[in-house]
Amino acid sequence: MSALIEIERLTKRFGGFTAVDDVSFTVGRGEVLGFLGPNGAGKSTTMRMLAGFMPPTSGTARICGADVVDQPVAAKRNLGFLPEGAPTYPEMTVTGFLAFAGRIRGFKGSELDDRVAHAMLLTQLEGVRLQPIETLSKGFKRRVGLAQALLHDPPVLVLDEPTDGLDPNQKHEVRALIRRMAPEKAIIISTHILEEVGAVCTRAIIIANGRVVVDAPPSVLEEQGRSLDEVFRRLTLGATAEAA
Numbered sequence: 001m002s003a004l005i006e007i008e009r010l011t012k013r014f015g016g017f018t019a020v021d022d023v024s025f026t027v028g029r030g031e032v033l034g035f036l037g038p039n040g041a042g043k044s045t046t047m048r049m050l051a052g053f054m055p056p057t058s059g060t061a062r063i064c065g066a067d068v069v070d071q072p073v074a075a076k077r078n079l080g081f082l083p084e085g086a087p088t089y090p091e092m093t094v095t096g097f098l099a100f101a102g103r104i105r106g107f108k109g110s111e112l113d114d115r116v117a118h119a120m121l122l123t124q125l126e127g128v129r130l131q132p133i134e135t136l137s138k139g140f141k142r143r144v145g146l147a148q149a150l151l152h153d154p155p156v157l158v159l160d161e162p163t164d165g166l167d168p169n170q171k172h173e174v175r176a177l178i179r180r181m182a183p184e185k186a187i188i189i190s191t192h193i194l195e196e197v198g199a200v201c202t203r204a205i206i207i208a209n210g211r212v213v214v215d216a217p218p219s220v221l222e223e224q225g226r227s228l229d230e231v232f233r234r235l236t237l238g239a240t241a242e243a244a
């Protein structure tokens with residue numbers, strides 16, 4: 001079976017600046033891809049294009065075979081996307097926002113209630129279910145975004161820094177949740193926490209200046225006698241200095 005995520009020669013230019021430069025890779029079911037790179041490397045821009053939030057300058061992205069530009073509804077049906085930052089609609093309560101997201105996905109009645117309750121259970125949000133999102137701490141806001149991404153149990157998850165702002169216990173919980181879901185899904189997570197890659201990822205891609213510089217399982221990178229931290233610095237320090 002073909003890969004659930006297919007990115008081919010994806011490129012994004014902002015004026016004369018190339019943020020994502022000819023990036024190609026695929027992710028199959030059962031893979032958790034760690035997407036790494038220094039600040040400004042192009043991770044969020046790549047994820048936004050894959051999620052259909054930003055049109056590419058050139059190249060294509062497909063989710064379960066559906067092109068994110070030409071077949072956006074089919075692509076989004078199979079995608080859960082956690083963008084950077086906090087969920088929109090800050091004045092909504094947690095359940096209000098998740099029910100709204102569920103209705104947009106076409107759920108109603110008891111199925112909608114069940115999906116909202118299950119997503120809150122997975123992300124441990126029951127204690128704040130009636131609180132407006134704007135009054136939540138950063139970590140809880142992050143978990144609301146994650147609950148929204150999981151609501152329809154999609155086969156593809158694209159999670160931009162899913163553990164950003166979480167306390168150590170919650171980081172542990174979210175990593176365990178990703179590992180539990182992994183066999184059935186294709187998952188991309190971006191992170192700056194290199195230990196997270198060893199903990200949850202089956203594969204790591206490092207990008208620098210918008211280009212892929214490494215694509216390998218974390219164990220292979222570490223087998224070369226270097227820690228992932230060393231590999232990261234060796235491959236990206238030059239790139240950052242060049243860009244500066």
Ligand SMILES: Nc1ncnc2c1ncn2[C@@H]1O[C@H](COP(=O)(O)OP(=O)(O)OP(=O)(O)O)[C@@H](O)[C@H]1O
Binds near residue numbers: 019038039042044046
């Ligand atoms: N809408 C935009 N207009 C102009 N430049 C942009 C826009 N969005 C992103 N960029 C630039 O593209 C580059 C890549 O940004 P991106 O947010 O994808 O990086 P990142 O790898 O996710 O970084 P970080 O680790 O800091 O989140 C940066 O130089 C950024 O300033």
